Amino acid sequence: MIRMLLRVLGHDGARPMRRTVALMTATAMAEGLSYALLVPVLRALFGSEPGAALPWLVAFGAAVAAYAVLRYISDLSGFRVGTVLLRGMYHRLGDHLARLPIGWYDAGRVGEVSILAGRGLLQAMSVAAHLLAPFISACVTPLTIVAVMIAFNGRLGLAALAAVPVVAAVQIWTGRSIAATDAERHERDKEAGGRVIEYLQAQPVLRAGGRTAERFRLLDDALSELQRSSRRLTLSVLPGVVGLTLVVQVMFTVLLVLGAYLALGGNIGAAELLTILVLAARCADPLLSLADIGGKLRSARAELDRLDTVLRTEPLPEPREPVRPDRHDLEFASAGFRHGDRTVIDGVSLSVPEGRRLAVVGPSGSGKSTLLQLLARFYDVDAGAVRVGGVDVRAIDTETLMARIAIVFQDVYLFEGTIEENVRLGRPDADDADVRAAATAARLDEVIERLPGGWAANVGEGGALLSGGERQRVSIARALLKNAPIVLLDEVTSALDPANEAAVHEGIERLMAGRTVVMVAHRMRTVRRADHIVFLDGGRIVEEGTHDELLRRDGRYADFWSLSAPARPGLA
Structure with missing residues (x-):
């Protein structure tokens, strides 16, 4: 996804995007590491000297404040980069379209280009401003927390780590299952856009034929197909959402059962078990958000694919050593x-x-x-x-x-x-x-x-x-x-x-x-x-x-x- 985005942005846009991704990754890691301070806090509170938790609480507060500052800076960077890249991509797309052969603009391109230059480009470039930060956070923060859990208790940490490939498999399966449906919806969307333009351009003909009161059948059919394909796309997403929710709930249940078993066997104390469950709960929230973020990212990825296809269409070649004619015959x-x-x-x-x-x-x-x-x-x-x-x-x-x-x-x-x-x-x-x-x-x-x-x-x-x-x-x-x-x-x-x-x-x-x-x-x-x-x-x-x-x-x-x-x- 990020590779595709960098390729679409080109050399000038890729550099600020890399900086923003690095900043967002550091922010997500800082969030996960801040939760590591809950371990000594809870251990002290449930130990023999609760007062010893105060320095750790102060450290935890400072870590959360530092994370908040980083989050503000990274989000602001994402908004700024997204805005600059959106403006730059409009210019880049416009310049590229102006250099393509006229023959490229066949009848089917009108709806496609109008959608791509409007909603499509806005959706693709919204990745930097709205989707990248929560996606990186949903991936990196749980992994950081799992690393803390492994360091705190190897068996419980490894049990949590076992859920990572399952979550990844569910996301990949969901993406593949909706790919065909998403492509179909785009085709219906393109056709409907073209029919709307055709309907508006055909108003003089329709009115001259006395057909102003009746519905335009071609447009109605296109909109009906768009509605049906949108419904199929929504239904194809549901198994992935339900599957991801089940995986997260099963993971939390397994940790609870395993933690209780270890606590009853005297291998860990109540404070350690509570700490593990708190950390696991903090893993669950961002993982559950992957369902929503993943759907939006897949839609943005589809627009990026289409944008990349247009930008990779070969324009008429410019001469390496141009010649300026001095006559006009x-x-x-x-x-x-x-x-x-x-x-x-x-x-x-x-x-x-x-x-x-x-x-x-x-x-x-x-x-x-x-x-x-x-x-x-x-x-x-x-x-x-x-x-x-x-x-x-x-x-x-x-x-x-x-x-x-x-x-x-x-x-x-x-x-x-x-x-x-x-x-x-x-x-x-x-x-x-x-x-x-x-x-x-x-x-x-x-x-x-x-x-x-x-x-x-x-x-x-x-x-x-x-x-x-x-x-x-x-x-x-x-x-x-x-x-x-x-x-x-x-x-x-x-x-x-x-x-x-x-x-x-x-x-x-x-x-x-x-x-x-x-x-x-x-x-x-x-x-x-x-x-x-x-x-x-x-x-x-x-x-x-x-x-x-x-x-x-x-x-x-x-x-x-x-x-x-x-x-x-x-x-x-």
């Missing part, structure tokens, strides 16, 4: 990429000179958006290379690469906060004049003027309080503020109404001016002005050239144009 050199068993990009070769515009068109599923993702190194190619300024993107460190690229997606995600905070994500250190200029260029100023609160207006979670066109303008303003030399556009106007499309198009034109651009589009308004156009189908380039050249060939692009142009009168 783009090139695909026989690039190939597979997603699972499907070939998405198949031997694509093309180049975009610095400051020129490339348009990528084609049917849905042809690999258009994947080309942009390969340029931004959301994935690594399986064959060939993708180059920026003549340098393979795999030889450029992520920070340098992303500083050169501004991306505007079709589906814009805004973080909950103000409009200004979302625009400033493009360049957090920008001054107010630059932010306002970017907003004006993206025609976001029109939105700001009509919103209550203006720049301080809250966009809601995911930008839900803004329309699609308004979110798109925020995204363009963010990209303009970033002022990157390379711009990637992914069907940014495909779902907008004419008024918003005109405004967004104007902002896009300003964003593209003087930059190297790769745009994916279905609508022809911006495509026809591209310097070069490629028609992609099945991950391959089937046609390429300028707009006029492709129309003259009367091929796939011409068909695509004829289907799109009637929807935009006057563009042909």
Whole structure:
């Protein structure tokens, strides 16, 4: 458990955790040793000179006070380490998730990551603050007391020691018996979390279908399965709790019977027997608490396992000796990429000179958006290379690469906060004049003027309080503020109404001016002005050239144009 925790925490977090564990162990030993002073205290009280117990009582009080100080320091250290590690682990997990390939985030990851980043991480990191100290105390303090008992009376001490492997066996058996049930509950928990998110995201569809009053069957089924698996988990824990209680009670009974037998035989006195029973009772309390602590630790261990699995997932490798490109031309050199068993990009070769515009068109599923993702190194190619300024993107460190690229997606995600905070994500250190200029260029100023609160207006979670066109303008303003030399556009106007499309198009034109651009589009308004156009189908380039050249060939692009142009009168 502690090894797993240290591995998850990494080098920086492991050192303070080791210090805290050592301090907690010393505290637990001090607690057990303080009870050793009960031996001379009780012996004097039941002997011929009860007054001789006073110095031992003072020593016992001093030992308990010293233990209390140590306990305070160790608990405080646990809280502080837990708080610091929790904050550090959020940063570490976030940084790691940001470096994982986009392909890692399949449909099942949404619920899993949301649970792990929320309750899971909090539960895993609570080990240091809330669980480690009582667990160490429940293990070390009884062992220390047993050592004192052996030193005081070998036969009774060894009888108590015989219970140690039995208690350990019960704990191991309990852990194994609930492991499968706990794994099942986690799967049900993950599925239910995903269904809750799906239910919330599907509200527009459900309401449009008139299904607002009825229950969402998929969510109900997931919650019912979660309830059943939770019940099975609770039932699987009961045998271990009952078994541990029986072992402790049997141990205490055996010591009582053996002590009485020795006392009746004259081998030990009443004072010694009473001392042994008091020490045994002090062993019983922490041992009984192992049932509750052990259950919480097993749950935390399961979260640590899942956290460790995520952290050990290999991210896209960073170059050991990164190269900084001094140009901003783009090139695909026989690039190939597979997603699972499907070939998405198949031997694509093309180049975009610095400051020129490339348009990528084609049917849905042809690999258009994947080309942009390969340029931004959301994935690594399986064959060939993708180059920026003549340098393979795999030889450029992520920070340098992303500083050169501004991306505007079709589906814009805004973080909950103000409009200004979302625009400033493009360049957090920008001054107010630059932010306002970017907003004006993206025609976001029109939105700001009509919103209550203006720049301080809250966009809601995911930008839900803004329309699609308004979110798109925020995204363009963010990209303009970033002022990157390379711009990637992914069907940014495909779902907008004419008024918003005109405004967004104007902002896009300003964003593209003087930059190297790769745009994916279905609508022809911006495509026809591209310097070069490629028609992609099945991950391959089937046609390429300028707009006029492709129309003259009367091929796939011409068909695509004829289907799109009637929807935009006057563009042909």
